Amino acid sequence: MQKRQGAPAIIDGVHEYIPEIKNEIEELTLHKESMLSVMDQNKQLTISVREIAKGELVLQICMKRDQGKLSNLLWNLEAEGISILNASTVEVPHDRVCFHLHIQVYAIWIMSLSICFSL
Secondary structure: OOOOOOHHHHHHHHHHHHHHHHHHHHHHHHHHHHHHHHHHHOOOOEEEEEEEEOOEEEEEEEEEOOOOOHHHHHHHHHHOOOEEEEEEEEEEOOOEEEEEEEEEOOOOOHHHHHHHOOO
């Protein structure tokens, strides 16, 4: 049976943990601002990324219909060593198309993924 920590030990742990969380929030905020900046430069393209499990992501990429093809995107991702578990295309209003990709990555490769999106 594990001994319970006293209040001073818990407070010390929280005191050490808060700066770590603040740093992580700052890094995530900078990353978000960077991604929004890229999206502002090219309003024709929107990208949504969700982690559904460790190493598994779902990407939604919406763009003008004539900007790119799913086959090019799949080829670029596979060339980077990213496993594609599922892929689909949905045509939406305003002459746009959305690609939905369920991928498996062995590390978070933000730079590799950004290269792959250049269709």
